[in-house]
Amino acid sequence: MANDCMYLWESVKVTEGLRNFGASAKDQYQRMIAGDWAPGARQDRGMTLVATWSVAGMVGPYPWCLNLWEHRGWEGLAEMNNAQFRSTRQQTIDMDKRLEAWFARANKLRTFVYDRMLSPSRHTPTLEQLLAQGVRGNAYYHECVQLAPGRAAEYQRRLHEEWQPAAERLGMRLVGCYRTELRNDSEAVNIWALRDFAHWAELETALRRDPDARRWVAATEGLVHDWKVWLLAPHPLSPLQTGRLP
Amino acid sequence: MANTKVYQWEYVDLEPGVTNFGTAARGAYLEHIAQWAPQGRVSRGTSLVATWAELGVTGTWPRAINLWEQDSLQVLARRLEMAENLHGDTKGSPARGAAPDPAAEQWMETARKMRLEVECKLLFPAAWSPTLDELLARRVTGGVYYHQTVQVTPRRAEDYLALLQAEGLVPADALGMQLVGAFRTGLCNDSEVLVIWALRDFGHWAKIEKAGREEPMQRWRAAAATLARDWQNVLLLPGPRSSLSTGVIL
Numbered sequence: 001m002a003n004d005c006m007y008l009w010e011s012v013k014v015t016e017g018l019r020n021f022g023a024s025a026k027d028q029y030q031r032m033i034a035g036d037w038a039p040g041a042r043q044d045r046g047m048t049l050v051a052t053w054s055v056a057g058m059v060g061p062y063p064w065c066l067n068l069w070e071h072r073g074w075e076g077l078a079e080m081n082n083a084q085f086r087s088t089r090q091q092t093i094d095m096d097k098r099l100e101a102w103f104a105r106a107n108k109l110r111t112f113v114y115d116r117m118l119s120p121s122r123h124t125p126t127l128e129q130l131l132a133q134g135v136r137g138n139a140y141y142h143e144c145v146q147l148a149p150g151r152a153a154e155y156q157r158r159l160h161e162e163w164q165p166a167a168e169r170l171g172m173r174l175v176g177c178y179r180t181e182l183r184n185d186s187e188a189v190n191i192w193a194l195r196d197f198a199h200w201a202e203l204e205t206a207l208r209r210d211p212d213a214r215r216w217v218a219a220t221e222g223l224v225h226d227w228k229v230w231l232l233a234p235h236p237l238s239p240l241q242t243g244r245l246p
Numbered sequence: 247m248a249n250t251k252v253y254q255w256e257y258v259d260l261e262p263g264v265t266n267f268g269t270a271a272r273g274a275y276l277e278h279i280a281q282w283a284p285q286g287r288v289s290r291g292t293s294l295v296a297t298w299a300e301l302g303v304t305g306t307w308p309r310a311i312n313l314w315e316q317d318s319l320q321v322l323a324r325r326l327e328m329a330e331n332l333h334g335d336t337k338g339s340p341a342r343g344a345a346p347d348p349a350a351e352q353w354m355e356t357a358r359k360m361r362l363e364v365e366c367k368l369l370f371p372a373a374w375s376p377t378l379d380e381l382l383a384r385r386v387t388g389g390v391y392y393h394q395t396v397q398v399t400p401r402r403a404e405d406y407l408a409l410l411q412a413e414g415l416v417p418a419d420a421l422g423m424q425l426v427g428a429f430r431t432g433l434c435n436d437s438e439v440l441v442i443w444a445l446r447d448f449g450h451w452a453k454i455e456k457a458g459r460e461e462p463m464q465r466w467r468a469a470a471a472t473l474a475r476d477w478q479n480v481l482l483l484p485g486p487r488s489s490l491s492t493g494v495i496l
Contacts, residue, residue: 078448182479
């Protein structure tokens with residue numbers, strides 16, 4: 001059955017946390033997300049945490065975290081926004097008052113967030129399916145792919161048909177293949193679970209040499225304009241790691 | 247009557263506000279803008295169309311957007327002159343002979359604790375884009391606003407606006423989207439268009455997103471793709487004292 005959920009991709013800079021709490025800032029923030037926010041948010045806002053990761057700073061931006069949330073379609077995203085902004089009065093424009101303490105602490109950790117709304121490809125598993133299939137990694141490979149405008153759906157279809165079987169042969173397990181919404185079908189986000197960072201090192205070499213990988217890159221020339229990879233380290237409280245819904 | 251006004255669009259980074267004021271920073275900044283607006287209108291000839299908070303889940307947090315309307319480029323030029331002369335030299339004297347403006351200085355001092363960087367754009371409206379007076383007369387207002395930035399083929403911004411008028415307004419109207427403004431960005435190669443719509447609420451927005459993948463919006467998207475190289479949308483939350491929220495010019 002096609003996945004008709006929507007996803008919120010949330011990248012969070014925790015520089016303020018470094019200032020206030022030191023090197024544990026990322027972990028503290030992720031505990032607030034996975035331990036404190038996620039269980040209630042699933043009930044109150046219909047937002048289910050898929051995972052919270054730390055972006056590997058040595059090969060990407062530091063100090064950043066990444067959260068992925070699953071929602072019940074566009075209406076689910078509207079439900080989340082309604083819950084947060086239920087009043088247009090000045091005092092409550094930013095938050096649900098019940099969450100004041102959570103936000104007060106969060107504001108000591110992060111002062112900048114950049115988000116994307118993502119729709120999944122037809123064959124992207126839901127969180128429940130991911131858990132049932134035991135998809136998890138000790139490292140994750142996150143690709144942000146810039147595409148020729150209007151061709152995101154074509155890219156997703158071809159990824160499943162032409163690349164996913166070869167990627168799985170290389171040990172990559174697909175967490176999701178998503179299209180970025182609110183723009184011109186010009187970006188995709190793919191997330192793969194890897195065994196660990198040693199697996200990533202092997203993979204990096206294989207992606208240059210493996211005939212199927214080379215074929216995939218060549219075949220998508222013109223469709224794919226550019227891409228950038230982040231390596232992600234999962235937080236132990238992340239649902240993909242615990243194997244349980246929040 | 248054709249809209250011959252000029253607009254200033256401000257995109258404001260509120261990271262220091264979160265540090266200094268906590269979660270209320272965005273609301274506090276929107277209120278700070280609302281407090282400035284009457285003075286800006288009297289002393290600088292600029293009217294606040296709206297002040298909005300960008301909805302972080304659709305883009306960046308914490309950010310605010312202000313839209314100001316001026317009668318002409320000359321009025322804006324006068325504003326620029328006043329702004330650049332605002333701060334005195336190191337001895338506290340007003341720069342280049344300008345008169346001191348303690349009210350503005352005081353406002354700026356508070357603003358400094360809230361915002362870090364500001365990115366501005368000069369916007370020229372399509373002739374059929376409503377002025378602030380017309381927006382208020384038509385009671386255009388929203389619980390949430392849809393802000394579209396469209397990158398178009400260089401030198402084709404006016405063509406894109408003409409296409410929007412001819413083919414985009416009708417399907418948007420059928421979906422209940424109320425036009426706040428359609429602009430080309432100045433000081434560049436006619437390669438960018440901004441369009442802002444008022445929506446009823448988040449439920450209305452969800453319906454629009456779903457409708458975007460169906461006819462007739464798909465037909466409009468296909469037509470727009472002949473000129474639009476790329477585009478990006480964000481949702482905005484209105485400041486409660488914005489002119490569009492209250493129906494009264496601040």
